[in-house]
Amino acid sequence: MTAKVGDNKLRKLAACVGIIQSVTWIVMSMICIILYYSPVISNNYSSYMELIQLTIYGYFLYTSEEVFPNQTFTGTVFNVFMWFYVLLDVLWLIVSIYLLFKNTPRALKAWSHCTLLVSLWDFITFVILGADYNKCLDYAETTFNQVVFQEVCANAILPVFIIAAKGFTLWIFNIALGVILERKSRQLSQKSKPEESHDQLSPSPYADTYKMDHSKRGIAVIFNHVDFSHPECSRREGSDKDRDDLVEMFHDLNFNVSVHNDLTAHDIASELIKVSRMDHTDSDCLAIVVMSHGNNGKLYARDREYPTRTIWEYFTANNCPTLAGKPKLLFVQACRGSCLHSAATLHYQTGGVEEDSSSVDAYYSIPVMADILVMYSTVEGYYSYRDPGKGAYFIKSLVKEMKQYHKTKDLLTILTFVNREVAVDFTSYEPGSPEQCGHKQICSIVSMLTRLVYFNKRI
Incomplete structure (x- = not known):
């Protein structure tokens, strides 16, 4: 113990x-x-x-x-x-x-x-x-x-x-x-005495779903970045609205929410270490959201850049034993490059239903990396859009779909719906930049989850 x-x-x-x-x-x-x-x-x-x-x-x-x-x-x-x-x-x-x-x-x-x-x-x-x-x-x-x-x-x-x-x-x-x-x-x-401790019992090795009926849902940590001290990063207008929408969403999901605005890289690492050292025995899972500027493999804090992997490396099974076998859900709203998605027009019949039969990528990792899910607002190398008045479309879609389906659908299904909404409903529009208009965006889900995640299960 x-x-x-x-x-x-x-x-x-x-x-x-x-x-x-x-x-x-x-x-x-x-x-x-x-x-x-x-x-x-x-x-x-x-x-x-x-x-x-x-x-x-x-x-x-x-x-x-x-x-x-x-x-x-x-x-x-x-x-x-x-x-x-x-x-x-x-x-x-x-x-x-x-x-x-x-x-x-x-x-x-x-x-x-x-x-x-x-x-x-x-x-x-x-x-x-x-x-x-x-x-x-x-x-x-x-x-x-x-x-x-x-x-x-x-x-x-x-x-x-x-x-x-x-x-x-x-x-x-x-x-x-x-x-x-x-x-x-x-x-x-x-x-x-494991047989007497409900919250410490792990699901059977081949259970279909994660154990989501602990006494606590878990902690949700939001890192929101608007202002930066280095000149290459512009002010992220609209991010505060995304933050507030996420806080409301996580509260609806019974998370204990912790919000941090414009932290330095050192403070971000300190906060992640503090959370990793908490006792999560009685918690279902962990959620972390980072909203900032980014590029391939890196994110920006207020003062400097840091590796994206910093977000999850403190929460692997060997670094955070009380979260071992529990889902770690990480969401990143940031650019991953400067490439732009072109739009492709598809023909469909009104009233028909088209089933998506595309294959799903399979991931294999060492055991300590299991049970981690990372969802990026865009794919590697591409731009991620944000409306200064309405916030990021990825965050808007995530909040909308989670609120609508968290009681009936598993998490990956909901995130697939988020992908669909961003891909279908979003088209970039920048009145002052014609070259930025008419482009699309698609999210990226990297999943090492081993079971389905349902948020409807409570004690």
Whole structure:
């Protein structure tokens, strides 16, 4: 089981807290035990600190009889409590060291239970000391030696009472860590049993469809580029409309959408790495859209170009294990060259249905590249069109067809419809550039998917 980075940090923090606190309280408890068996010290004192030491010694570490009625913590009882502290804290130390090096459900559970037990023992000691302090004050008011007993209350019981509390903040911190790690141990225990973990089950090797009923659809990352710092790239008017349409579409498909505008190449890589390191165990798939300028094999960030393969290389099965066997859907709206598609006129009969019998390219790749689909807005070497007011025709068609068919058709069928709409309905028109008018565009689908993708399946 691979733990998240945040969980590992929390585990190590808890282990260090346990080691530091357990060693501290072992030392303090052993000092009390040693003093209990030591000779009686002098009753003389020359400073207030010596008075505190004397009264604590006399009350807890030497006196074995009651100093006032109904006293709970006699020296003997307090000594027994200190021995319990030593045993508990030694156990806590051992468990904390074990947790520091082992990230297992057993280690997490053992630490949480031991921490909660130590906190409970602290609380019991705290309550008893509080009760004894009140009894001591009450008795001081009834005795003729009131001042002496008030000194015993203030200088003996109260300091130990405060020490036993260890600060309510520390108590709350220990208990919170214990509860959190107890929950983490239960989660890891559940995930370590495949038959009980619905989201971690993979489809059978020859299943026709991907498993699209996880608790989450997945994350959709949109990189939208409008403005560029290098002069060869013009402003991409209309791209913001494409971005907004895509956000709406992905929300309709139940994706968690993340939008990034005009990032640098470094920031794009950083974002892709961050997404690849997320835990996608509970997700159906991943979607990434890049809208920018491009050329053969490269895309443009705000500051410079970068290889197109950067988009998917972080999400192969070896780089992103929690997405292994799940569809990675990548859409690229960018030019791939400067060639223009000429138009060809086809004759058809109104009302007839023409079936497309063209063959489909077969792709073979190494296993880590499986389950990736890349759809380009145009084929390699050719121009991709975008209307400054209405946006890119590829994005417009993708949004339209996905909204219309995602509940009834599989993804490749929908993308084929996108291809059809772009090929049939789009013809370039540039009023200021006659040479750019009358041309066509066709998308390109590169699929390493091994199953059909249906977005209609939800839990």
